[in-house]
Amino acid sequence: MTKLKAPVPAPVDQDGDLAALRGDCARMAPHWHAPDRIAPLPVSPSLIHGVKVPNKSARLLDAMSDYGD
Template sequence: MTKLKAPVPAAADLDGGLAALRGDCARMAPHWAVPDRITPHPVSPSLIHGVEVPNRSARLLDAMSEYGD
């Protein structure tokens, strides 16, 4: 039986398109380890510091009913 080789994309086509991206992902999938279960650890509020929200963003969120009511 003859082994067929996949076509090599042209050198100028750096992106390769969606089909090439899907092929790359399929080849990489076995290399990605997925944990059985992810358990988030609580973070103490005292460790959360240095977060600054611009006034414009705070006013925008305050004006939205989902966030302000």
């Protein structure tokens, strides 16, 4: 009986690169189905309530610069 040798698979690069990632995404794209966009219904103003923030948190947020100013 002859023992056949199976080919040794090439090592797999677990990190990959951007080209490999894009290729993987392109192969998977046909399997992904996005739902139709559903328009949100308007909310009654009586259901909208204010946001309550503790004073310490409000002062902290007020002291932060917006967008890295």
